[in-house]
Amino acid sequence: MFIRTAAVVGATLIASLLVPSTTAGAADTEARTAEPRTALTFTVDDCEGCEIQLTSALGTYAEADAGKIDIWNSRVRTIEDGSVTFRIPTKRTWGMSVAITAPWEGHTGYRTTLAWRYNGELQGDEVTLEEAVTKKKASACWEGVRSRKVTVPIVVEKVRVMGVHKEVNGSIAFVPVTQSWLRPMREVWDGVLGSQDVNICH
Numbered sequence: 001m002f003i004r005t006a007a008v009v010g011a012t013l014i015a016s017l018l019v020p021s022t023t024a025g026a027a028d029t030e031a032r033t034a035e036p037r038t039a040l041t042f043t044v045d046d047c048e049g050c051e052i053q054l055t056s057a058l059g060t061y062a063e064a065d066a067g068k069i070d071i072w073n074s075r076v077r078t079i080e081d082g083s084v085t086f087r088i089p090t091k092r093t094w095g096m097s098v099a100i101t102a103p104w105e106g107h108t109g110y111r112t113t114l115a116w117r118y119n120g121e122l123q124g125d126e127v128t129l130e131e132a133v134t135k136k137k138a139s140a141c142w143e144g145v146r147s148r149k150v151t152v153p154i155v156v157e158k159v160r161v162m163g164v165h166k167e168v169n170g171s172i173a174f175v176p177v178t179q180s181w182l183r184p185m186r187e188v189w190d191g192v193l194g195s196q197d198v199n200i201c202h
Contacts, residue, residue, distance in 0.1 A: 036090040039149045042098075043083045047156045050079045051101040054086060057198050058095035071198055094144030095182055095201035098173075104158050106168025110194030113140045114154060115174040117181040118191070125178040129157055132174050132191040140193055141201030143180035152179070161192060 042052060054074035072092050077084045098114035105112070115138035121127060132155075154175055161170030172192045182201040186193065 036146075036148070037087055038090045038093055038145060038147060039085055039087050040093065041083055041085040041149075041151045042079070042154050043151060044079060044154045044156050045082060047079050047100075047102060048082075049103045050156060051076050052079065052084055053077075053099045054088065054092070054096055055099065055198060056092040056094065056096045057200050059200055059202060069198075069200060090144075090146060090148070093142065093150075096142045096144060097140040097195070097199040097201070098142075098154075099195065100156055100171060100173045102156060102158070102171045104169045105171055107163050107165065108161055108168060108170050108194065109164040110196050112156075112171040112173050113193045113195045113199070115188065115191070115193045116140065116142050116179045117185075118174065118178070118188075119185060121178045123178050123180050127174060127176055127178060129155065129172070132172060133159075135188055135191045137185040138174070138188045138191070138193045139181040139183065139185050140195065140199040141182035141184075143182050153177070159190070159192065161189075 040054075044050070053076045056072040057069050059069040074086055074088060077086060099111040100114060101111065115132070115135075117123070117139045118127060118132060118135040119137040120135075152175065154173060156171055156173045159170055159172050160167055162168075163170070170192060172190075174191065174193075184202070
């Protein structure tokens with residue numbers, strides 16, 4: 001499987017940081033403690049040692065231009081025994097994208113990104129690897145959940161891609177059952193979704 005080199009759509013974004021006053025510090029700490037959280041578990045076969053990082057970025061293109069997008073990143077966690085769990089604020093599941101780095105990947109020039117939905121698929125539709133590699137567009141953005149505990153099976157497979165300098169090993173990553181998603185639908189190459197910058201979801 002061969003994938004042409006392409007610059008992935010994205011703009012460098014910097015999240016605005018609000019520094020609370022000393023007086024408000026205690027109240028803010030209490031609010032964070034009481035904030036609803038979700039235990040989000042990803043299960044995947046044959047991806048031991050794969051690293052996963054979550055990013056949440058909700059907004060509009062107009063807000064992106066103004067630099068007002070609220071961007072949140074999780075810590076990087078490693079898949080062990082076929083799964084990895086993040087305990088995160090529930091609100092951060094909305095507009096969330098998932099970056100995956102597999103041990104076998106070469107110098108691709110992008111971060112492999114989980115496809116929550118491919119073109120032509122509806123929520124609940126099953127997707128096989130054979131179908132995924134035929135797709136031309138995908139959404140990197142999850143609509144999110146309100147549940148306190150969620151398990152999401154994912155598929156990560158080794159594929160050959162055109163890297164920065166030569167053909168290298170890369171990855172295709174997708175959900176085997178199409179999830180609720182947010183826009184935009186982005187171009188993919190043989191089903192492979194890659195990101196060089198933050199995915200802004202809306």
